[in-house]
Amino acid sequence: MPIRFPLPAIFLAVSMIAxxxxxxxAADNGQAGGNGAERAPAEPRVQISKRDxxxxxxxxxxRGDVAYKPEADAAAAQAAANAADQAQTAAEAAETAxxxxxxxxxxxxxxxxxEDATAAVAAMTTERDAALAQKTAxxxxxxxxxxYTAAEAALTVAQASLTSAxxxxxxxxxxxxxxxxxxxxxxxxxxxxxxxASSTTSxxxxxxxxxxxxxxxxxxxxxxxxxxxxxxxxxxxxxxVSAAGSAxxxxxxxxxxxxxxxxxxxxxxxxxxxxxYVADPTNATKKAAVxxxxxxxxxxxxxxxxxxxxxASGDAASALTSAASAxxxxxxxxxxxxxxxxxxxxxxxxxxTSAASAxxxxxEATTANTATEAAFKEAVSIPDMALTLxxxxxxxxTGALYFNGQPMNDTVTLEIAExxxxxxxxxx
Numbered sequence: 001m002p003i004r005f006p007l008p009a010i011f012l013a014v015s016m017i018a019x020x021x022x023x024x025x026a027a028d029n030g031q032a033g034g035n036g037a038e039r040a041p042a043e044p045r046v047q048i049s050k051r052d053x054x055x056x057x058x059x060x061x062x063r064g065d066v067a068y069k070p071e072a073d074a075a076a077a078q079a080a081a082n083a084a085d086q087a088q089t090a091a092e093a094a095e096t097a098x099x100x101x102x103x104x105x106x107x108x109x110x111x112x113x114x115e116d117a118t119a120a121v122a123a124m125t126t127e128r129d130a131a132l133a134q135k136t137a138x139x140x141x142x143x144x145x146x147x148y149t150a151a152e153a154a155l156t157v158a159q160a161s162l163t164s165a166x167x168x169x170x171x172x173x174x175x176x177x178x179x180x181x182x183x184x185x186x187x188x189x190x191x192x193x194x195x196x197a198s199s200t201t202s203x204x205x206x207x208x209x210x211x212x213x214x215x216x217x218x219x220x221x222x223x224x225x226x227x228x229x230x231x232x233x234x235x236x237x238x239x240x241v242s243a244a245g246s247a248x249x250x251x252x253x254x255x256x257x258x259x260x261x262x263x264x265x266x267x268x269x270x271x272x273x274x275x276x277y278v279a280d281p282t283n284a285t286k287k288a289a290v291x292x293x294x295x296x297x298x299x300x301x302x303x304x305x306x307x308x309x310x311x312a313s314g315d316a317a318s319a320l321t322s323a324a325s326a327x328x329x330x331x332x333x334x335x336x337x338x339x340x341x342x343x344x345x346x347x348x349x350x351x352x353t354s355a356a357s358a359x360x361x362x363x364e365a366t367t368a369n370t371a372t373e374a375a376f377k378e379a380v381s382i383p384d385m386a387l388t389l390x391x392x393x394x395x396x397x398t399g400a401l402y403f404n405g406q407p408m409n410d411t412v413t414l415e416i417a418e419x420x421x422x423x424x425x426x427x428x
Contacts (some may be wrong), residue, residue, distance in 0.1 A: 022179035050251075054325045079375040080233075083368035086237035090224040090361035095244040096221035097358040098213075100351045101247035107347065108176035108254050111340060112206040113181035113201075114169060117162045120188035120195040124155045154191035169340070178211045201260045201304070205311070209253035216246035221361075233369045240362030240392040245314055247355035252311035252319035254348035258303040258341050259326040265335035292333050299329035316352040320345070 131148040138144045165180035188195055224238035270293035277286040303326035310318035324347060327337055 013029050020235075020337050051064035063373045079368075083233050083365065086182065086361075086368040087223075087233040087365040090240040090358065090365040091236050093354070093358035093361040094216075094220040094223045094240040095126045097247040097351065098240065098243050100214040100347075100354055101213045101216040103174070104254055104344075104347050105179070105209040105250050107344065108236060108257055109164070109206045109210045110174040110177040110181065111200045111344060112167050112257065113178045113185075114162070114165050115199070115202065116195075117158075117165060117181040120185040120193070121155070121158050121162050121325075123193050123195045124151070124158050124188045124191065127151050127191070128155045129376075151191065154187055154193075157185040159160040187231040199260050199264060201308075201335040202257045205253040205256040205260070205308075208311070212246045212249035212253065216243045216250065219243035219246065232353050233365065233372070237362050237365035237369055240358055240365060244358035244362060247351055247358070248313065248316040249314045251316035251348040251355060252307070252314060254320040254351075255323040256304070256307045256311050258337075258345045258348070259300070259307040259323040260324070261338065261341045262326040262330040262335060263297070263300045265337075266293070266300045266330040266333065269293050269330070269333050269335060270297045296329045296333040296335075301328040302332040303329065316348070320349055320352060323348075328355075369370045 128148070128151040131144070131151040135141070135144040135148040161180045161184035165177045165184065168174070168177035168180060185195065219242040223236045223243060270290070272284070273289040273293040277283065277290045280286055297393045302321045307319045307322035307326070310316075310322060327335075327345075332339070
């Protein structure tokens with residue numbers, strides 16, 4: 001039985017097939033069911049039989065420039081396997097970077113929270129001392145005695161919370177550390193003592209780091225969910241790069257916090273130097289100390305500004321370099337970096353390294369996926385038999401065949417040959 005073969009919507013060459021124009025094609029002779037003068041000719045169809053296929057196969061040999069080659073399918077399959085493997089490697093790198101980013105962001109937030117709590121406890125201590133002085137000066141005043149008792153109680157609670165926060169932080173439990181530190185600050189505020197954040201710069205940096213860490217984790221989860229086969233290779237690759245970028249932002253914001261600490265340290269040293277010089281204006285040594293402290297402070301502030309700019313663009317490497325410059329400048333006039341801040345910078349440096357690695361893996365996965373797509377395009381042939389049929393016309397006088405008004409050429413004959421192979425192989 002002949003097999004109906006709808007032509008593809010491109011030039012179709014069947015001139016090599018021995019087709020009887022009076023039986024296989026409805027000719028352009030105006031006859032259709034004996035009433036051709038009144039009815040439009042029926043839409044022509046091309047029928048290709050097994051015999052036609054065999055005749056075509058016997059006459060056709062693939063040239064060297066034919067796009068389809070038997071080994072192309074194998075190459076495409078190998079490319080797909082390579083891309084999938086590369087994407088999974090990238091996804092695992094993203095998970096590592098994201099996990100480190102979450103830890104560093106939590107560490108940064110806890111550090112800043114403890115800084116704020118320390119400042120709050122100091123303010124509460126001052127308030128308690130003032131209340132004690134007032135009570136001592138007026139021992140007969142019940143109101144003063146009550147104010148002192150309230151201040152002392154609030155200070156005791158705030159100090160306990162701060163101590164708990166510091167203990168948790170040392171143990172690496174940054175979430176608990178943040179909670180306890182915030183509790184200390186809240187206790188002081190509830191006692192009516194106004195306390196501003198120790199540094200708005202560090203607070204903003206910690207907040208930005210937390211947001212970036214959340215984004216990194218979300219992207220990493222999408223990239224690394226190997227159990228979900230609906231996550232395509234391209235998606236894994238792009239989400240890996242996204243996770244790595246967010247992780248680098250976390251690293252950069254931690255660098256900003258470290259630089260800000262150096263600036264605060266340099267500021268304290270400068271203020272102390274100025275106070276000493278004001279008290280002894282004829283002392284050349286003290287005057288020189290003010291000059292040195294001022295220079296160091298300016299350098300540290302410039303470095304902090306550079307770190308903030310780099311962090312805003314996610315350039316962790318530059319932010320870390322700027323932070324190191326700020327620390328070096330402050331140390332030049334006597335600043336000693338707290339061990340927790342040093343650890344913060346170290347963690348930020350390590351995170352930047354793993355994030356950079358994840359970025360590389362993600363980029364390579366993207367490249368591999370692109371290669372896979374190219375390989376499959378190279379291997380593709382006529383995809384199926386359900387192709388759209390256009391208008392086919394046959395010129396009886398010249399024997400020319402046209403599809404959608406265009407003369408057929410040899411290009412698509414190759415496609416028909418391949419489809420014929422499938423027909424014959426399937427025994428249809």
